[in-house]
Amino acid sequence: AQSVAQPEDQVNVAEGNPLTVKCTYSVSGNPYLFWYVQYPNRGLQFLLKYITGDNLVKGSYGFEAEFNKSQTSFHLKKPSALVSDSALYFCAVRASPLRSSNTGKLIFGQGTTLQVKP
Amino acid sequence: DTGVSQDPRHKITKRGQNVTFRCDPISEHNRLYWYRQTLGQGPEFLTYFQNEAQLEKSRLLSDRFSAERPKGSFSTLEIQRTEQGDSAMYLCASSFGPGLGDREKLFFGSGTQLSVL
Numbered sequence: 735a736q737s738v739a740q741p742e743d744q745v746n747v748a749e750g751n752p753l754t755v756k757c758t759y760s761v762s763g764n765p766y767l768f769w770y771v772q773y774p775n776r777g778l779q780f781l782l783k784y785i786t787g788d789n790l791v792k793g794s795y796g797f798e799a800e801f802n803k804s805q806t807s808f809h810l811k812k813p814s815a816l817v818s819d820s821a822l823y824f825c826a827v828r829a830s831p832l833r834s835s836n837t838g839k840l841i842f843g844q845g846t847t848l849q850v851k852p
Numbered sequence: 853d854t855g856v857s858q859d860p861r862h863k864i865t866k867r868g869q870n871v872t873f874r875c876d877p878i879s880e881h882n883r884l885y886w887y888r889q890t891l892g893q894g895p896e897f898l899t900y901f902q903n904e905a906q907l908e909k910s911r912l913l914s915d916r917f918s919a920e921r922p923k924g925s926f927s928t929l930e931i932q933r934t935e936q937g938d939s940a941m942y943l944c945a946s947s948f949g950p951g952l953g954d955r956e957k958l959f960f961g962s963g964t965q966l967s968v969l
Contacts, residue, residue, distance in 0.1 A: 738894075766956060777856070777943070777960035778895070785956065824894050828956075839885070839908060840958065842894030 736761045738827050740843035747815045747850055755810040755846045757825030767808040768826040768840065769799055778824065784808060795819070815850045822847050854878075856961035858944050864967045865934055872930045873964045877946030884927050885958065886919055887943040888912070895943055901927060902949065934968045941965050 737760045747753045759765055769781040782793025789801045799810045808825060826840040857876045865871050877884045882903055887895035898917070899909045903924035913919075916934075921927040931938055941963040948955040 768956075768958075770958075770960075775962070777962045778945075778958075780957045780959070783956060826894075839897040839900060839910075840895075841897065842887075844892070844894045 736827055736841045738825050738841055738843035740823075740825055740846045742846050743844075744847040744849060747848070749817050749850055749852050750814050753810075753812050753815045753819070753848065753850070755823050755825075755848060757808045757810065757843060758806050759808060759825070759827040760806065761827050765808075766828045767799075767801060768828075769793065769797070769808075769810050770824045770826060770842075772822040772824065772845075774821075781810070781823075815848075817850050817852055820848055820850045856944055856946050856959050858942075858961035858964050860964055861962065862965045862967075864969065866969050867936060868933055870930065870932045871934060871966065872928055873942055873944075873966075874926060874928050875944030875961060876926045877944070878959055879925070880948070881946035881959070882924075882949045883947045884921055885945045885947075886927070886929050887945065889941040889943055889963070890939075898929075931966075934966075936968050939966055939968045 739758045741756055767784040770778040771781050772778045781797050782791050784791045784801045792798045797812050799808055801808050822845050824845050825843040828840050859874045885900040886898040888898055889895045897910050898913050899919050901921040904921050916932045919929045943963045945958040945960045947958050
């Protein structure tokens, strides 16, 4: 079964400091991994994805994430946090379509609230 | 590209009543998904369509829930005999479908917040 764990309910960081939001996953075969962000009263927005290739993927708004197969992790990072980054962040996983051709669903973690203070 | 739209934004109903939500996906997208999100939790998968075919349903989707996508365009999610436990945000998303590049990216609507009194 597929699953995602985000071990931290909330991450607090000062503006200008680096941030990390943690995610670990469990899936059969090669994972497709995603990060989405949810701002208040708005729908989830795609940030970045890992499907294949370079383990470090870059996404929107200066975010990046590192895929680590041995640790089954996909942590979200940003070198310098902004107050405007404060939001709810979700990690998600799905199995490769090569593994299960009709399964399109994403499994989401429970979310991590990022609070960036000025 | 006007994005994914959902209607209504909010719905308040009494226990036992039926409710129906609508989702209009991005027009070029083949896949349409329904998720449910409760406070403090991530979105939980309910069901998805490839064009008009409903390809997968979660065990969360009891027989009181039914979803349709009759012409492969908009979709409706109906909940019959609502219960207080159905109170949640119902999210719709669409995508091109499986494949590399941006085909896997889900575009979400703002959701319909259901409150069952």
